[in-house]
Amino acid sequence: MARVHNFSAGPAALPESVLTQIANEMLDYQGCGMSVLEMSHRSSMYQQIIDDAEASLRRLLDIPQNYRVIFLQGGATLQFAGIPMNFMRTGRAGYVVTGNFAKKAWKEAAKYGDAVKLASSEDTDFDRIPALAPVRERASAGDLDYVYICQNNTIFGTMFHELPQCGDAPLFADVSSCFLSQPLDISRYGLVYAGAQKNAGAAGVTVIIVRDDLLEDGPAFAQTPQYMDLRLQAQKGSMLNTPNTFGIYVCGKVFRWVEETGGLEAMAQRNWAKANLLYDLLDNSQIFHGTAQKDSRSIANVTFRTDSDELNAQFVAGAHERGIENIKGHRLVGGMRASVYNAVTMEDVEALAAYMHEFEAEHAPSPRSL
Amino acid sequence: MARVHNFSAGPAALPESVLTQIANEMLDYQGCGMSVLEMSHRSSMYQQIIDDAEASLRRLLDIPQNYRVIFLQGGATLQFAGIPMNFMRTGRAGYVVTGNFAKKAWKEAAKYGDAVKLASSEDTDFDRIPALAPVRERASAGDLDYVYICQNNTIFGTMFHELPQCGDAPLFADVSSCFLSQPLDISRYGLVYAGAQKNAGAAGVTVIIVRDDLLEDGPAFAQTPQYMDLRLQAQKGSMLNTPNTFGIYVCGKVFRWVEETGGLEAMAQRNWAKANLLYDLLDNSQIFHGTAQKDSRSIANVTFRTDSDELNAQFVAGAHERGIENIKGHRLVGGMRASVYNAVTMEDVEALAAYMHEFEAEHAPSPRSL
Numbered sequence: 216m217a218r219v220h221n222f223s224a225g226p227a228a229l230p231e232s233v234l235t236q237i238a239n240e241m242l243d244y245q246g247c248g249m250s251v252l253e254m255s256h257r258s259s260m261y262q263q264i265i266d267d268a269e270a271s272l273r274r275l276l277d278i279p280q281n282y283r284v285i286f287l288q289g290g291a292t293l294q295f296a297g298i299p300m301n302f303m304r305t306g307r308a309g310y311v312v313t314g315n316f317a318k319k320a321w322k323e324a325a326k327y328g329d330a331v332k333l334a335s336s337e338d339t340d341f342d343r344i345p346a347l348a349p350v351r352e353r354a355s356a357g358d359l360d361y362v363y364i365c366q367n368n369t370i371f372g373t374m375f376h377e378l379p380q381c382g383d384a385p386l387f388a389d390v391s392s393c394f395l396s397q398p399l400d401i402s403r404y405g406l407v408y409a410g411a412q413k414n415a416g417a418a419g420v421t422v423i424i425v426r427d428d429l430l431e432d433g434p435a436f437a438q439t440p441q442y443m444d445l446r447l448q449a450q451k452g453s454m455l456n457t458p459n460t461f462g463i464y465v466c467g468k469v470f471r472w473v474e475e476t477g478g479l480e481a482m483a484q485r486n487w488a489k490a491n492l493l494y495d496l497l498d499n500s501q502i503f504h505g506t507a508q509k510d511s512r513s514i515a516n517v518t519f520r521t522d523s524d525e526l527n528a529q530f531v532a533g534a535h536e537r538g539i540e541n542i543k544g545h546r547l548v549g550g551m552r553a554s555v556y557n558a559v560t561m562e563d564v565e566a567l568a569a570y571m572h573e574f575e576a577e578h579a580p581s582p583r584s585l
Numbered sequence: 586m587a588r589v590h591n592f593s594a595g596p597a598a599l600p601e602s603v604l605t606q607i608a609n610e611m612l613d614y615q616g617c618g619m620s621v622l623e624m625s626h627r628s629s630m631y632q633q634i635i636d637d638a639e640a641s642l643r644r645l646l647d648i649p650q651n652y653r654v655i656f657l658q659g660g661a662t663l664q665f666a667g668i669p670m671n672f673m674r675t676g677r678a679g680y681v682v683t684g685n686f687a688k689k690a691w692k693e694a695a696k697y698g699d700a701v702k703l704a705s706s707e708d709t710d711f712d713r714i715p716a717l718a719p720v721r722e723r724a725s726a727g728d729l730d731y732v733y734i735c736q737n738n739t740i741f742g743t744m745f746h747e748l749p750q751c752g753d754a755p756l757f758a759d760v761s762s763c764f765l766s767q768p769l770d771i772s773r774y775g776l777v778y779a780g781a782q783k784n785a786g787a788a789g790v791t792v793i794i795v796r797d798d799l800l801e802d803g804p805a806f807a808q809t810p811q812y813m814d815l816r817l818q819a820q821k822g823s824m825l826n827t828p829n830t831f832g833i834y835v836c837g838k839v840f841r842w843v844e845e846t847g848g849l850e851a852m853a854q855r856n857w858a859k860a861n862l863l864y865d866l867l868d869n870s871q872i873f874h875g876t877a878q879k880d881s882r883s884i885a886n887v888t889f890r891t892d893s894d895e896l897n898a899q900f901v902a903g904a905h906e907r908g909i910e911n912i913k914g915h916r917l918v919g920g921m922r923a924s925v926y927n928a929v930t931m932e933d934v935e936a937l938a939a940y941m942h943e944f945e946a947e948h949a950p951s952p953r954s955l
Contacts, residue, residue, distance in 0.1 A: 219618030223625045226830055234612050234620050241608035242601065248589035248908065250604050252787055252835065255593040255911050288658035288789055289812050292826040296810030319811075326808050412827050417622055419658055419789045419829030438696050438808065440666030441689075442659050456662040457782050459789030459829060460596055465622065538618065541625050 220563040223541035224369050225413040228558040233468045251464045256457050268467030278401050285423040286453040286463050290410045295323035300439040309333040309359045314341045314368030341371040343508040350379035359384040367393035370545040372518030373511040396514045397483035414556045416466030419459045486514050489555040489564040493517045501579040520550030590933040593911035594739050595783040598928040603838045621834045626827050638837030648771050655793040656823040656833050660780045665693035670809040679703040679729045684711045684738030711741040713878040720749035729754040737763035740915040742888030743881040766884050767853035784926045786836030789829045856884050859925040859934045863887045871949040890920030
């Protein structure tokens with residue numbers, strides 16, 4: 216078995232030790248005589264699994280007691296509607312549009328009320344996080360139910376390096392692709408949520424962390440599907456109905472692995488070391504260039520390209536031959552993308568960097584050592 | 586490793602051979618160097634997995650070409666809202682209330698329009714499928730957008746043995762707990778859907794099979810969350826966003842296993858043999874009795890009890906000591922329940938039957954051989 220260098224943007228690389236544990240427990244979870252896949256979600260055994268997952272996550276992020284953790288299904292896309300349906304009480308909320316998923320969230324919210332675009336970087340093809348002063352100014356009017364951001368923009372390789380000031384409005388963030396890449400001060404948010412398929416585990420789990428006072432009144436919209444009613448889901452401990460039991464189990468394993476390998480500070484250091492190896496290479500390359508503006512660069516998704524679509528395709532094909540996989544950029548933007556999530560090792564990144572050097576030596580207009 | 590006799594109502598027993606395959610492929614799926622858990626849902630490798638799963642299901646159920654297969658998340662509970670949001674066009678639909686989940690679906694639908702209760706067995710604690718003539722009569726008025734049933738009632742151990750006549754209204758069925766237990770003539774339905782965590786695979790996958798003409802106009806409600814828009818999901822091949830990739834992979838394995846072990850006719854024979862072993866025992870017992878009326882009995886969930894809560898608890902505790910697990914009835918009804926889904930073997934059922942004989946011999950008022 217030869218494992219490849221997997222730079223997928225999600226579902227994405229998982230730690231080998233986690234996969235090994237999962238394989239070993241597949242027919243018999245810790246001597247109980249059945250697989251987690253076969254376990255009633257109402258059993259005490261499974262309750263322990265979901266409780267342990269939550270406890271581990273609470274330790275990792277130091278989640279304050281007045282925040283609830285909910286494990287749902289349906290991904291970010293379901294929450295694009297779920298957030299306005301639950302929280303657009305006066306009918307107006309603010310959105311910062313920094314990429315594809317932020318834009319989708321903003322458009323979906325417009326079905327349920329006045330979704331105000333507070334700032335956008337679409338004019339420069341989402342290559343940056345826009346100036347946040349307009350967000351503070353608009354929020355100071357005090358008429359927004361919440362301010363929504365997509366904190367890391369997977370497709371465009373950008374990330375908020377500071378958070379907007381939102382006045383009295385709570386800040387809501389889709390943190391899918393930077394979740395557990397680095398510490399996160401939960402107390403600065405009203406709600407964060409993350410599709411787990413990047414850094415946190417398996418596709419099909421959405422982790423929602425929400426301040427409990429925001430749940431008190433139930434959903435803003437009477438026609439909110441019961442499944443999407445976050446107050447109800449919190450009351451039911453994510454078990455209004457059968458959750459993605461196996462996915463939550465995988466997440467729990469990943470949370471423990473992050474704890475055991477040093478927690479989020481250590482993870483952030485390693486992640487920046489990996490990302491910066493590539494950013495430095497890009498900044499010194501004659502043929503590759505990063506697509507995100509420097510002060511907006513992501514810790515998790517390094518996007519780059521050459522000036523030639525043909526050369527990009529050639530690079531991706533050559534990567535595949537070297538066991539470097541999922542390096543192709545998102546279909547909306549082309550080029551290349553290396554997602555350097557937690558489970559991607561420095562060795563993986565070094566293999567990619569070595570190939571980039573090799574490719575550059577072959578294709579640069581005036582070959583030189585980088 | 587000793588595997589237990591697992592009678593869980595869902596998530597439920599899976600074939601050992603399927604679990605073994607999953608374990609073996611956990612770090613390296615068929616030589617590709619990564620786990621299915623780590624695979625981009627946009628990769629050709631994953632597309633093959635979901636395509637194979639659908640093709641296998643189409644063969645198993647002989648699904649007509651004008652039906653679409655969609656793999657979603659959120660379970661039946663999300664579809665309780667999704668169905669009226671998509672299909673309640675004139676604002677009125679009919680519901681047959683035969684149990685807890687049927688009642689939840691009916692109540693949820695009432696958020697979106699006039700959900701007419703066509704028939705109910707609540708007056709006898711859902712111990713039967715009610716007479717269906719009133720459904721035919723009411724449907725003949727021609728003003729129902731659809732007629733909804735829950736075909737097998739997991740908690741109460743009942744199942745429709747004939748389908749209601751619905752006039753021009755399409756029949757919609759939640760078939761979660763009898764899905765793949767027996768053949769299903771898809772052409773008689775407008776839509777069927779099933780939570781996969783019973784017979785079909787992993788929790789966190791909902792399989793929806795829907796006649797394509799019903800999707801033509803898009804959702805009935807403008808405020809339907811994009812994720813729940815079945816036309817859109819069908820257009821996107823269940824990949825509007827990241828699906829439960831691993832769960833669908835497990836389902837595909839289970840579908841293949843059903844094909845390889847003889848298909849749905851063979852499965853139905855084996856399932857009735859297992860269920861009837863228990864029903865016959867119940868019909869001849871002095872202390873146990875089945876809770877479902879005979880003409881409404883389920884192929885999948887055998888519900889029974891003694892007349893004493895104490896004795897029920899004693900039976901469940903003794904079962905556990907014998908490696909017979911998840912035999913306790915649903916918390917709403919108490920007593921016992923043995924779910925004899927496809928992956929539950931005749932040996933499992935014989936072990937349970939032997940224990941029931943033993944228990945009866947010990948506790949019957951006048952012990953006798955059954």
